[in-house]
Amino acid sequence: MALSAEESSRLTGLLDEHAERITNRWVELLAASLRGRLSQAELRRQVQELHHAMIEAARSGGFDLESESAGELRAVLAELSRGRARQGFTATETATSVYALKDVMLEVLETDTTDARTLRDYVAFSSLVDQMGLFTFESFVRTRESLIADQAEQLLELSTPVVKIWEGVVAVPLVGTLDSARAQVVMERLLQTLVDTSSPYAIIDITGVPAVDTQVAQHILKTVVAARLMGADCIISGIRPQIAQTIVALGIEFGDIATKASLADALRHVLRLTGVEAARRQPRRES
Structure with missing residues (x-):
């Protein structure tokens, strides 16, 4: 609700005449809250800044927050x-x-005027402040x-790392629920890493995925x-007994995709595929 020209004029005069008093008292109340x-x-x-913007808005076209003259306000x-939002304050503290x-x-108003206009001016001004608070x-x-x-996007990026294990092998350790948005990020990051590293093998570890349903399986x-x-x-990798039973019960087919019970098994499988044999430490002979 816009203030009338008379109300705007009186309140603008008060804001201007008592500028220092209003500013000091306003700061005092905010500091306490x-x-x-x-x-x-x-x-x-x-x-x-708020005090100045209010006076300029009133002088330009009256106290109407929706008007063009209130653009600065x-x-x-x-x-x-x-x-305030970036600094961690609540909406209540901001308003x-x-x-x-x-x-x-x-x-x-109580000290400056003593006639019947005091209440009317305060009601009118309160309506303006309510609009300002709502806008805030x-x-x-x-x-x-x-x-x-x-922040959610950043967490999504951090929760889907693609790790280079060694030359030619990368791994994607998944932890938590795999929804459509996250699955898309996993796919994009894995494909980009495959291009950047020219890796012929990738391990998708689902040990940290609490449950696998049809949707999760389709994403994988x-x-x-x-x-x-x-x-x-x-x-x-990471096909635990409970997940294996769920996959069978749901009738999900992985076809010729290699699956392993643990990440270690998957690593050994890749070693065999690449023709690299793990060196085994020979026990020391006692003299």
């Missing part, structure tokens, strides 16, 4: 929200930074969602087929 998590200098800078509120202005303005909350949520999406099979198109043979 945030319990020292931001410095006084940083809080003062943020409050002064919206930008300042959005920047405040993004900064409180705006809502604290209500208490400040009530104190100013929405900006905070969007930033948090973006941060969570970025697609990865194996894609690797074969790149000229590499895949060995699947």
Whole structure:
């Protein structure tokens, strides 16, 4: 709800006339609510930017947050929200930074005016602050969602490493649930590593996968087929008894794909395929 021209004029006058008092009291309230998590200098800078943007918006076209003249005010509120989201503050703490202005303005109105307009001005100004708080909350949520999406992508990258075991052999140790998004990342990273290393063999270890269902098996099979198109043979390791029983019960066929019970078995299998025999340590003879 936009303020009337008369209300905007009176409140702009109050913001301008009591600028220092409003700023100091606003910073004081925020410092108490945030319990020292931001410095006084940083809080003062943020409050002064908001205070200035509010006055400029009012002078340009009245207190209407949705108007074109409030573009700077919206930008300042959005920047405040993004900064607080990145610094780990909650949405409530962020919105409180705006809502604290209500208490400040009530104190100013009570001491500056004594007529019936005080209540009307405060109600009108509270409505504006509510809009600002809502805008701040929405900006905070969007930033948090973006941060969570970025972090999820980074975790996905870290959770699907492709390790070069030795020349010509790479391994993909899978841990946790294998869904469609993660399976796509596994396939892309494995294929890229096969190209970069020119490796003819790849081991896909599912020891850390808690359960294998039809969907997980399909993801693995697609990865194996894609690797074969790149000229590499895949060995699947980590087939525990419970997983083997599940695969049989589901009627999943791995065809001619080599499967091994453990990563060690898979490594020995690759050694045989490459013609390399593991050196065995001979026991020392006692003299």
